[in-house]
Amino acid sequence: MNELVEFLGVTKSYDSKKIAVDNVTLKLPKGKIIGLLGPNGSGKTTLIKMMNGLLVPTSGSIRINGVPVGAQTKAMVAYLPDRTYLTGNKTVSHILDYFVDFYADFSRERAEQMLANLGIDPSARMNSLSKGTKEKVQLILVMSRNADLYVLDEPIAGVDPAARDYILRTIINNYNPEATVLISTHLISDIEQVLDEVVFMRYGKLVLYTSVDNIREEKGKSVDAYFREVFAC
Amino acid sequence: MLGKIIKYEFKDTSKICGLILLVIAVMTLIGALGLILPVKFMSDERNFSNDLSSGLWIMMLTMTMILYVIMLMGVTYGMMIYQGVHFYKTMYSDEGYLTQTLPVTKHQLLIGKTLVAGIWYLLVMICVGISVVLLVLSLAVALNEGLPSSSEIMEFRQGMREGLTMMNFRVTRVVISAILAALITPFSTMLMIFGALTIGQLSGKYKALMGILAYFGVMIVNMILSNIMQFIFSFGSIFTARVVEGSTGVAGAYDSAIIVGLIMGGGMYFISHYILTKRLNME
Structure with missing residues (x-):
């Protein structure tokens, strides 16, 4: 079995008028870097939150490694949300202790190495760090895990181009090659070169799931150009 | 995993909860002094004849006791409010994105948080009880000039x-x-x-x-x-x-x-x- 994630008729509606994800059925394989692409409000984040148990689907089911979303799947998934959860006056080192205690696949050594590369002091308190540095610490925490699935929600949004390069390098150099990386973004041109496959979403529906090579060969276009064509206003 | 949740809950809440317990200790000391000093002063017959100063002592005694009762109520409700805010922040605000994605069951999360919050609240209740007993004893000391x-x-x-x-x-x-x-x-x-x-x-x-x-x-x-x-x-x-x-x-x-x-x-x-x-x- 090569499938890592299986969405089966997944729907999430907040009320009868607002359907965030509409009957999505999709199987994501192991060992791929997949872009979850779509304009704002297309349901990318909602889908990701359901994979991480932060939202409960209205109908349908999600399985990761054949297991329904729950405590067991959370041990397999390294999740980078679209917001900073590192607040207060805890030190970076305290957060590392926390991850070491809760995640069996977390490598403190790798995290400390990445922190050193970026010149982030492990004794620094979270409330003394800039927003950008907090985001980098959060990414380091996620990429220091040896997870089966990395789910990164808008990892390059709101950071400068140099930081984007660093983030993409961090993802490429640190993820477990057996694992799948799912990256949600609308900044396609920046991540296109690292993607194996793409999922297009619009109005909560699955529009397209194909490989990047397929788009280049069949459409003769880059993913970015094809995205602009599909989602032209 | 439950043990780890309890460990980090204690770590996260110990500073504020420790401060609340310290406030009870300080208030007990102030309350005891505010009780002993006026009672001692007024029990002295020479001072009792002075209406103005004994009036001031009575006012001080009353104010201290009112402040003491308000503070004890304050720390009790303060602990409840703090635990509620801490729970909300760690479960449902941005921090919840970390808490809710930990590889733990919801039972473990709820039990861990309730145990730690309940223990702190129990400690406050015990300290408030001890504080009241100490105040009564200090009054006994002031009246009898000894235990x-x-x-x-x-x-x-x-x-x-x-x-x-x-x-x-x-x-x-x-x-x-x-x-x-x-x-x-x-x-x-x-x-x-x-x-x-x-x-x-x-x-x-x-x-x-x-x-x-x-x-x-x-x-x-x-x-x-x-x-x-x-x-x-x-x-x-x-x-x-x-x-x-x-x-x-x-x-x-x-x-x-x-x-x-x-x-x-x-x-x-x-x-x-x-x-x-x-x-x-x-x-």
């Missing part, structure tokens, strides 16, 4: 024993009920706060506000249930002819607190668990 002698204590105990025997008062029964009620109440109180805040999550907007409103609703249910239980216990004692037993009323009050605590705490735990597993909505 009561062992013969005085023996005499007091003997008198109490005779009085309680006459009333057919079962001390052990009351003490056991009181201890059980004191142990259950802090945890059920925390579960009611956490449960109400979790119910607030069902709202589309203004989740925190809805949580506070839900808490008032829970408090009303709690009050109604307490009154029903009190009625059952007092009404039941008439029919079982146990009214002659002096301890029945007191023990009944504690028993009803235990039952209400178990029903409300248990109910709110299962509601919270249901919402966390089936209706979690981290928008």
Whole structure:
């Protein structure tokens, strides 16, 4: 079995008028870097939150490694949300202790190495760090895990181009090659070169799931150009 | 994993909760001094003749006692509010994105958080009790210029024993009920706060506000249930002819607190668990 994630008729509606994800059925394989692409409000984040148990689907089911979303799947998934959860006056080192205690696949050594590369002091308190540095610490925490699935929600949004390069390098150099990386973004041109496959979403529906090579060969276009064509206003 | 949750909950809350306990200690000291100094001054006949200064001492005594009572109430409610805010922040705000994605079950999360919050609240209750006892003792010291002698204590105990025997008062029964009620109440109180805040999550907007409103609703249910239980216990004692037993009323009050605590705490735990597993909505 090569499938890592299986969405089966997944729907999430907040009320009868607002359907965030509409009957999505999709199987994501192991060992791929997949872009979850779509304009704002297309349901990318909602889908990701359901994979991480932060939202409960209205109908349908999600399985990761054949297991329904729950405590067991959370041990397999390294999740980078679209917001900073590192607040207060805890030190970076305290957060590392926390991850070491809760995640069996977390490598403190790798995290400390990445922190050193970026010149982030492990004794620094979270409330003394800039927003950008907090985001980098959060990414380091996620990429220091040896997870089966990395789910990164808008990892390059709101950071400068140099930081984007660093983030993409961090993802490429640190993820477990057996694992799948799912990256949600609308900044396609920046991540296109690292993607194996793409999922297009619009109005909560699955529009397209194909490989990047397929788009280049069949459409003769880059993913970015094809995205602009599909989602032209 | 439960042990790890408890460990980090204690780490995260120890600073503020330790400060609250320190406030109780400082208030006890101020309260004791505010009680001893005026009583000592006024017990001196030479000073008592001075109306102005004795008036000032009485005012100081009154103000200190008012401040002491307000502060004790403040720390008790302060601990409840702090635990509620801490729960909300770590479960349903941005920090919740970390807490809710930990590889732990919802039972482990709820039990860990309730245990730690309940233990802190229990500690506050114990410290408030010790503070009041110390204040009464300091008053005794001020009035007698020393702690009561062992013969005085023996005499007091003997008198109490005779009085309680006459009333057919079962001390052990009351003490056991009181201890059980004191142990259950802090945890059920925390579960009611956490449960109400979790119910607030069902709202589309203004989740925190809805949580506070839900808490008032829970408090009303709690009050109604307490009154029903009190009625059952007092009404039941008439029919079982146990009214002659002096301890029945007191023990009944504690028993009803235990039952209400178990029903409300248990109910709110299962509601919270249901919402966390089936209706979690981290928008």
